[in-house]
Amino acid sequence: MNTEAERLKQARDEFVSQWGALGTQWGINRTMAQIHALLMTAPQPMTTDEVMENLEISRGNAHSNLKELVAWGLIRVVVKKGERREFFEAEKDVWSIFTIVARERKRREIEPALAILDKCATESEGIETPEGKAFHEQMRALQDFVGFASKMADRISAMKHGFALQLATKLLG
Amino acid sequence: MNTEAERLKQARDEFVSQWGALGTQWGINRTMAQIHALLMTAPQPMTTDEVMENLEISRGNAHSNLKELVAWGLIRVVVKKGERREFFEAEKDVWSIFTIVARERKRREIEPALAILDKCATESEGIETPEGKAFHEQMRALQDFVGFASKMADRISAMKHGFALQLATKLLG
DNA sequence: CACGGTTTTCAATAAATACTGAAAACTCGA
DNA sequence: TCGAGTTTTCAGTATTTATTGAAAACCGTG
Structure with a gap:
């Protein structure tokens, strides 16, 4: 017993x-x-x-x-x-836990990164030296990617569990 | 100058x-x-x-x-x-950077979590008290979700940049 | 408004983590 | 094999982060 x-x-x-x-x-x-x-x-x-x-x-x-x-x-x-x-x-529901953690991580990791990339991309705008152009390009590439990832995270977090699962299953299939 | x-x-x-x-x-x-x-x-x-x-x-x-x-x-x-x-x-390519970081995070964060959940789900298998059943269920729910996330991460990391982008764009559209 | 139960704060301390600098090990050309 | 140049190691130290514990603030009740 x-x-x-x-x-x-x-x-x-x-x-x-x-x-x-x-x-x-x-x-x-x-x-x-x-x-x-x-x-x-x-x-x-x-x-x-x-x-x-x-x-x-x-x-x-x-x-x-x-x-x-x-x-x-x-x-x-x-x-x-x-x-x-x-x-x-x-909170015991796994999808809720996931969205909470995702939101928090986005806030602490993605958003500050975006802010930095924005600033550095702007500051290096219009520099005509080859190094300057390369730097600016690199900042922009990172900015685009991180911005994109950020939007993705929002979209997925906003989904209902069932829908996300369905979508993901299609992806894995 | x-x-x-x-x-x-x-x-x-x-x-x-x-x-x-x-x-x-x-x-x-x-x-x-x-x-x-x-x-x-x-x-x-x-x-x-x-x-x-x-x-x-x-x-x-x-x-x-x-x-x-x-x-x-x-x-x-x-x-x-x-x-x-x-x-x-x-490495300067943003997609490569992303996949490298994703792989590393999976290794350090997801895989150990899965191992723990596996172990605890197994250890609590077959306990007949209501608390035991609830615990086991919770472990299994977490295990399923994390395992699923793990597979997703693999799939996405394995994609070529262009394909992932295309997919994501559809998702965001 | 005084009191017991409860929560909140925070200075002191402990624990974990990162960094230094110098010595040891390695490497390769002469 | 020697020695200058270079990489690697690691004990000691500094910095950052987490934890304690006790005092202060809070709160509802009589």
Whole structure:
């Protein structure tokens, strides 16, 4: 009877810890990834104290990473009547998770890149030396590509899951 | 006469420095991104010493990041006859750059994630409690999605630039 | 408005990561 | 095989990023 619960706990602990390690590869900190994994696999919304206890981290750490996850939109605050403390629950739908992460990455990685490329393309406009022309061309090529990728990301994120899947299946077929 | 060269230098310096700052967002270190930017906009292949001088960094730093960029495939070693030292030149084609970066990210971000999800899905197979079933389902949903994304990335990376562009244009139309 | 429970802040500290510089290893022509 | 030129390594140091823990602020209730 207990073995099933044990096996589950073990699998879940493994998921939380490994997902955390993976987080660092993704440029998000370990704790944030761990909390996300924990809440994604929580049967019920959890309190800050439960998160602290489960991951053995400080209150400050739990707090700031929970807030960050809320800011991303990956988890949300839940209020229970008769309860003063806040509970947190994760978005569990994979397509939603994907679009949230895609949007955030676009914001942090693509948009600043575009801004730089724009600026440098403009600044090098009209320079007549061969080096100047080559530089300008390179900036423009990058700008076009990144701008294009950005639009793609928007379009795909805006799709309903089913539609994106259908489209992708056609692509893979 | 000199102003054109000045303007170019300024624009290029800006690009190098900003691209470096951006690199940190992308999970690659500042120096590596700067060297990449420098070489992408270099009219000629450069030596380690030229890179060191231009970015004001140590030999060790220049060396290890050049090697890393070579390992990624973003730059390559060029030997000039009659020259003992190595020169480095960057891949400048944006589609090539994109596929290289995509492949690397897949290797570092997607594949380890898949491995974890596989493992946890398997470990939680057949647990009959409601929590166990929910956990298993969640793992499988994530696994399916990530596996799918992985295949997509492969397909797109394998395309020729023109074909991908055509496809994407249809998508955006 | 005082109080217990709760959240938020933040200075101090720890941990992870990047960089330096100098020594060692390598390479090739003479 | 020697030596000048070049690449590689790596211990020590600096920088950046994450975490702690305790104090302060907040909040609803009596």
